[in-house]
Amino acid sequence: MIRTATLSMGVMLSMFLTACDNTAKVPEAQPKAEQSASTSTDTISIGYSDWPGFVAWQVAIEKGWLKEAGLNVDFKWFDYSSSLNAFSANQLDAVLVTNGDNLITSTGGTKGIMIMATDYSAGNDVIIAKDGINSLADLKGKSVATEKGLVDHLLLSTALTDAKIPSADIKLVNSVTNELPQVFASPDISAIAVWQPVANQALKAVAGSKIIYSSKDKPGLIYDTLSVNMTHLSAHKEEWKKVIQVWDKTVKFINDPATHEEAVQIMAKRVGVDPAQYEQFVGGTHLLDLAANKTVFTKGTGFDSIYGSTYHVNKFNVENGIYTAEVDADGLINPALIESLK
Structure with missing residues (x-):
């Protein structure tokens, strides 16, 4: 928890x-x-x-x-x-x-x-993507949900910057963190940025989904x-x-x-x-x-x-x-x- x-x-x-x-x-x-x-x-x-x-x-x-x-x-x-x-x-x-x-x-x-x-x-904060999306670059043009202003919005923003992907290249969808597993199940959402244990709930909710980036990739x-x-x-x-x-x-x-x-x-x-x-x-x-x-x-x-x-x-x-x-x-x-x- x-x-x-x-x-x-x-x-x-x-x-x-x-x-x-x-x-x-x-x-x-x-x-x-x-x-x-x-x-x-x-x-x-x-x-x-x-x-x-x-x-x-x-x-x-x-x-x-x-x-x-x-x-x-x-x-x-x-x-x-x-x-x-x-x-x-x-x-x-x-x-x-x-x-x-x-x-x-x-x-x-x-x-x-x-x-x-x-x-x-060091891994409890993650970006999860649906099947077919294997990297941050694959998020271009896609809708990504997270709770704006919170820690995993920071994680997402930093990850995109490091990958040289302008924030304008994705559609950011503001969602309450505890509702992200349900939001992720929507066909319109390709990925979410979220923390544990909500992340595990989302992974179970959407078959084939996986972690493509986590705080382990950005220690500190x-x-x-x-x-x-x-x-x-x-x-x-x-x-x-x-x-x-x-x-x-x-x-x-x-x-x-x-x-x-x-x-x-x-x-x-x-x-x-x-x-x-x-x-x-x-x-x-x-x-x-x-x-x-x-x-x-x-x-x-x-x-x-x-x-x-x-x-x-x-x-x-x-x-x-x-x-x-x-x-x-x-x-x-x-x-x-x-x-x-x-």
């Missing part, structure tokens, strides 16, 4: 920028009796939601690694868009969010500073990040360093063949999915440990750098009317904590 009912790249503006929903159900913090005496008395609240790179935190929660690090962290579970609403309304100290959506929340006044990346999409296009309220970050840098170290431990546990199965079971249980099915979604998510983050947070213009990826999304957001002028992307990326850790 990946990004189900989420709005991942932009047109949720009306939902969380101009009319922030403050009614999101927020779980209560743990009773003080359950908190380790050695943990900080200041509770850090982090919003997380249904994406493997976010659900991975469940491993750290259940293993007790945050408390072991002397941290008192309250992870609050949301639908993705509701987590952004809560962060925008200053109900959270941090939120797990795509780098593109972090740009959008910043235009609403809440400055979220990206201090680390949990992962990048879609980063998922830990974004912290600027004021909270300034006052609690040491605690956030410890959070990053716990994340590094978590990624190593998930990637270790000896403990991978246990980790997937923990993650799958959190979202109510069979572990065997969830394994596919974990495989489509490239988790980033501390060493990988040091590379990603090195300034550059390519997608191997979160800077280059964010510059790219920034331009996409302006070109598609999500906001009117480019955001100061550098001001929302803070590599200092990553750089200070060994």
